[in-house]
Amino acid sequence: xxxxxxxxxxxxxxxxxxxxxxxxxxxxxxxxxxxxxxxxxxxxxxxxxxxxxxxxxxxxxxxxxxxxxxxxxxxxxxxxxxxxxxxxxxxxxxxxxxxxxxxxxxxxxxxxxxxxxxxxxxxxxxxxxxxxxxxxxxxxxxxxxxxxxxxxxxxxxxxxxxxxxxxxxxxxxxxxxxxxxxxxxxxxxxxxxxxxxxxxxxxxxxxxxxxxxxxxxxxxxxxxxxxxxxxxxxxxxxxxxxxxxxxxxxxxxxxxxxxxxxxxxxxxxxxxxxxxxxxxxxxxxxxxxxxxxxxxxxxxxxxxxxxxxxxxxxxxxxxxxxxxxxxxxxxxxxxxxxxxxxxxxxxxxxxxxxxxxxxxxxxxxxxxxxxxxxxxxxxxxxxxxxxxxxxxxxxxxxxxxxxxxxxxxxxxxxxxxxxxxxxxxxxxxxxxxxxxxxxxxxxxxxxxxxxxxxxxxxxxxxxxxxxxxxxxxxxxxxxxxxxxxxxxxxxxxxxxxxxxxxxxxxxxxxxxxxxxxxxxxxxxxxxxxxxxxxxxxxxxxxxxxxxxxxxxxxxxxxxxxxxxxxxxxxxxxxxxxxxxxxxxxxxxxxxxxxxxxxxxxxxxxxxxxxxxxxxxxxxxxxxxxxx
RNA sequence: GGUCACGUAGCUCAACUGGAUAGAGCACCUGGCUACGAACCAGGAGGUUUGGGGUUCGACUCCCUACGUGACCA
Numbered sequence: 001x002x003x004x005x006x007x008x009x010x011x012x013x014x015x016x017x018x019x020x021x022x023x024x025x026x027x028x029x030x031x032x033x034x035x036x037x038x039x040x041x042x043x044x045x046x047x048x049x050x051x052x053x054x055x056x057x058x059x060x061x062x063x064x065x066x067x068x069x070x071x072x073x074x075x076x077x078x079x080x081x082x083x084x085x086x087x088x089x090x091x092x093x094x095x096x097x098x099x100x101x102x103x104x105x106x107x108x109x110x111x112x113x114x115x116x117x118x119x120x121x122x123x124x125x126x127x128x129x130x131x132x133x134x135x136x137x138x139x140x141x142x143x144x145x146x147x148x149x150x151x152x153x154x155x156x157x158x159x160x161x162x163x164x165x166x167x168x169x170x171x172x173x174x175x176x177x178x179x180x181x182x183x184x185x186x187x188x189x190x191x192x193x194x195x196x197x198x199x200x201x202x203x204x205x206x207x208x209x210x211x212x213x214x215x216x217x218x219x220x221x222x223x224x225x226x227x228x229x230x231x232x233x234x235x236x237x238x239x240x241x242x243x244x245x246x247x248x249x250x251x252x253x254x255x256x257x258x259x260x261x262x263x264x265x266x267x268x269x270x271x272x273x274x275x276x277x278x279x280x281x282x283x284x285x286x287x288x289x290x291x292x293x294x295x296x297x298x299x300x301x302x303x304x305x306x307x308x309x310x311x312x313x314x315x316x317x318x319x320x321x322x323x324x325x326x327x328x329x330x331x332x333x334x335x336x337x338x339x340x341x342x343x344x345x346x347x348x349x350x351x352x353x354x355x356x357x358x359x360x361x362x363x364x365x366x367x368x369x370x371x372x373x374x375x376x377x378x379x380x381x382x383x384x385x386x387x388x389x390x391x392x393x394x395x396x397x398x399x400x401x402x403x404x405x406x407x408x409x410x411x412x413x414x415x416x417x418x419x420x421x422x423x424x425x426x427x428x429x430x431x432x433x434x435x436x437x438x439x440x441x442x443x444x445x446x447x448x449x450x451x452x453x454x455x456x457x458x459x460x461x462x463x464x465x466x467x468x469x470x471x472x473x474x475x476x477x478x479x480x481x482x483x484x485x486x487x488x489x490x491x492x493x494x495x496x497x498x499x500x501x502x503x504x505x506x507x508x509x510x511x512x513x514x515x516x517x518x519x520x521x522x523x524x525x526x527x528x529x530x531x532x533x534x535x536x537x538x539x540x541x542x543x544x545x546x547x548x549x550x551x552x553x554x555x556x557x558x559x560x561x562x563x564x565x566x567x568x569x570x571x572x573x574x575x576x577x578x579x580x581x582x583x584x585x586x587x588x589x590x591x592x593x594x595x596x597x598x599x600x601x602x603x604x605x606x607x608x609x610x611x612x613x614x615x616x617x618x619x620x621x622x623x624x625x626x627x
Numbered sequence: 628g629g630u631c632a633c634g635u636a637g638c639u640c641a642a643c644u645g646g647a648u649a650g651a652g653c654a655c656c657u658g659g660c661u662a663c664g665a666a667c668c669a670g671g672a673g674g675u676u677u678g679g680g681g682u683u684c685g686a687c688u689c690c691c692u693a694c695g696u697g698a699c700c701a
Contacts, residue, residue, distance in 0.1 A: 347700090509666085
């Protein structure tokens with residue numbers, strides 16, 4: 001078995017159900033080379049000191065905890081059986097051997113079953129030199145998928161985007177960027193749910209109460225205008241239901257028989273039949289919504305390479321259903337409806353096509369999956385969809401498998417948790433939904449206020465300042481939503497989301513602005529950012545810490561890509577900024593008299609700035625030169 | 628009723644996939660701006676990791692069970 005194949009199968013046990021093929025074939029970055037050579041040395045040490053064969057791959061090396069001296073730690077407990085010695089005795093013997101025979105190891109200490117290894121300064125300097133030479137946009141190859149489609153956002157056209165969509169959009173965008181950073185070709189797709197009963201409801205209310213008003217006339221964004229009529233529909237519809245109920249009609253019947261509901265259904269049928277008037281109204285109203293969405297997308301900084309519209313794909317699903325019937329993997333019930341039996345897969349019987357031949361959600365999803373595959377021939381297709389649809393996505397995959405589709409296994413549901421408010425769940429009926437446009441405005445305002453209070457941006461033009469406020473506001477918001485493990489349900493606290501201190505986006509942005517100031521001053525002084533480090537004296541503890549943080553970048557990107565978790569990048573960017581701020585307060589840069597040291601610190605700052613910027617870019621967050 | 632997630636400091640979240648004394652931020656207390664940007668840094672206090680059992684040299688992590696929360700399927 002090849003090395004790559006061995007690693008691929010070893011990765012199959014990931015706690016995420018990621019298809020094996022997108023798993024890790026780690027590139028040998030400089031740190032990994034360092035780790036590998038230490039492992040090899042340890043293996044040799046075991047051979048020499050104890051006469052036992054323990055392959056390097058079996059040794060587990062981990063980062064040393066902060067409270068102990070050293071950078072890498074070998075856990076010696078697992079060796080006690082094979083070597084027949086106590087954990088401390090083993091650690092001591094191996095440590096001594098390494099210090100004597102491996103130049104990269106400069107010292108060690110043993111605490112119980114832990115052998116902590118200190119790495120020679122010149123090794124860190126060598127590592128840093130390598131890292132600084134790497135172009136910022138150089139891919140971090142993982143051997144993962146090469147052609148990826150990431151579908152995200154996927155809004156309905158009957159109301160504007162809300163907080164839940166924001167988590168979706170930021171996640172989708174970020175995951176796509178992270179996968180790109182591994183060298184994959186990524187297509188960002190948006191499947192717009194532009195047809196169905198919901199949009200007919202808005203259309204109906206508009207016909208009734210709209211007096212042909214346009215977004216321009218109303219002075220509101222198109223998506224908000226349509227949302228207004230959707231709410232109007234709901235309001236009048238509920239009145240009708242209540243009316244019927246007071247007349248003694250049973251609740252569920254009243255809901256079905258209310259005149260407005262019947263009219264909306266009539267309208268949907270007319271739409272499907274291609275009724276000119278209905279279709280033309282539908283075009284006009286959806287057009288307004290798209291203008292509104294485009295504006296929001298542009299503001300929050302997300303983009304798409306490919307748009308899909310359900311109105312154009314929903315019929316394709318019926319062909320898949322027909323295919324399944326022919327292959328005998330689906331069956332038709334007496335009433336004419338089509339079903340699939342997924343009991344063997346641990347699921348249930350699932351409806352695929354209604355008795356009247358109309359499609360259900362899954363029908364069109366079957367069609368869209370096929371279409372996407374035809375369009376892009378992906379080896380990974382990511383669906384960024386909330387976890388309330390876990391079952392639905394399982395069914396989709398299982399059905400495609402039954403159909404024998406080669407791309408079924410390449411489908412990955414990036415299932416993220418819903419966003420709660422301090423008051424509980426967001427409910428449109430109770431008016432607790434947080435509107436995306438309003439929220440972006442609020443975080444921008446908060447950033448404006450805080451920035452003006454601190455008064456550090458004199459000299460920026462009005463336009464530059466506004467650009468900065470939005471960058472900071474969005475930085476706070478995006479970071480707040482992305483720092484949490486995607487699969488976990490999260491709480492959105494409005495006050496915390498605009499915070500600028502602590503574990504926040506602006507904290508990281510601030511660190512970058514500080515570094516930018518250093519770079520400006522270095523340029524003024526005519527100092528180079530690429531230092532000659534051959535004669536560098538002993539490193540400060542915070543400098544070693546910085547190099548170690550910088551060196552983690554590629555493995556962090558790899559892990560984030562494998563688990564599709566921007567949260568890992570978010571944590572890393574914070575760690576970087578935190579480590580830099582510590583370095584910044586503990587050692588002087590321009591006050592340093594030793595020229596080599598000073599140049600190294602300039603170079604270290606510059607490199608940190610680049611990596612903060614690169615990491616934040618993977619989150620879709622921009623960083624300022626000043627703030 | 629069934630299936631699947633989740634439960635960690637007062638609050639919001641981490642924990643390198645089974646390793647050391649479970650870490651950050653917010654809030655609270657203390658100290659640091661005549662150094663290159665204090666949106667920062669250092670320190671303090673705060674935990675029976677929901678309860679109970681099991682596997683292991685070692686469990687927040689794996690298994691069983693109870694409770695709680697949430698989602699989905701009829």
